[in-house]
Amino acid sequence: MKIAQKNKILETCLIAGRIMIESGSEMYRVEDTMNRIAYNAGIQKSLVFTTPTGLFIGIENQPYVQLGPVIVRTINLEKVENVNTVSRQFANKEITLDQLMMRLESIDHHTPYFPFWMQIFSAAIVSAALMIVFSGKYTWENCIPAALAGALGYYILSEVNKRTNVRFIGEFLGSFAIGVTAYLLYRWHIGNNLDDIIIGAVMPLVPGVAITNSIRDLLAGHLLSGMVRGVEAILSAFAIGTGVALIFRFII
Incomplete structure (x- = not known):
């Protein structure tokens, strides 16, 4: 697997995890989702560490690590559910990694909220x-x-x-x-x-x-x-x- 592909997988996992933490998800759910996305993308063993203000993900025994900050924390369980949904679709091979990233970006910026x-x-x-x-x-x-x-x-x-x-x-x-x-x-x-x-x-x-x-x-x-x-x-x-x-x- 090429370096660019590995970095894209880690970046996708970070986006999914950040959205879930910002939306009020539990940490074990965040880590499970990130690990599943990485595994279904071809990474056999990923290392995830999450906190309420930031999260890290890397590949075991390889020098590939990315981190991302968590700036805002609110309650929006619809975003959490949407991230879980697209994660399952990716696991079932219904969408590609590029499509998963695009849908995560859409969930992050275009999820409707109550007036x-x-x-x-x-x-x-x-x-x-x-x-x-x-x-x-x-x-x-x-x-x-x-x-x-x-x-x-x-x-x-x-x-x-x-x-x-x-x-x-x-x-x-x-x-x-x-x-x-x-x-x-x-x-x-x-x-x-x-x-x-x-x-x-x-x-x-x-x-x-x-x-x-x-x-x-x-x-x-x-x-x-x-x-x-x-x-x-x-x-x-x-x-x-x-x-x-x-x-x-x-x-x-």
Whole structure:
């Protein structure tokens, strides 16, 4: 196998792995996909090392190694599924290596996402529904304020994250806005339980996928990735809690 072909295989594996990490996939799934792509492309033994901020791939006993950074980490499980799909197609010889690379580039840049208004609406529905679940009461009068506060908090979180690369600021400002909104609605007698409103409204901000992936990585033996993601989830939860706590400390 020529050097250019080997480099192309490694580059394709890096693209697939980077997309999956950026989209919220577990590390063991990323490594398995990269190894399978390399094996089906003709590399009998590939060496893969992944972290939440970068990934490496090489060929055993050969001086061929490539690495790639992971800049952005979000949740987009549709991209993860699409990468798995094209990986299976490549394994079944339905597409060539060049076609696989082209499809991975298309997945990376052209995967459709839900419109922003639909995300806000979904955050409102989730806030109202989980308010009932966590409060344990069918207090329907708190659904509307929980939905309004949750939608506003998610809107601020999304807008702040678009405009700054500083982590956890969006969670803090979003939860602070939720606390202020919930308090004002409660004072205006729109809702009768401030705690239930806030509990429901902050749920769209909670890093549930990050916590789940952290535990799954730890159980799979990826201790570094598991701890890093766990700390990241804890800091997000701390930012959310701090934003709400300021309302109780200085306003209520």
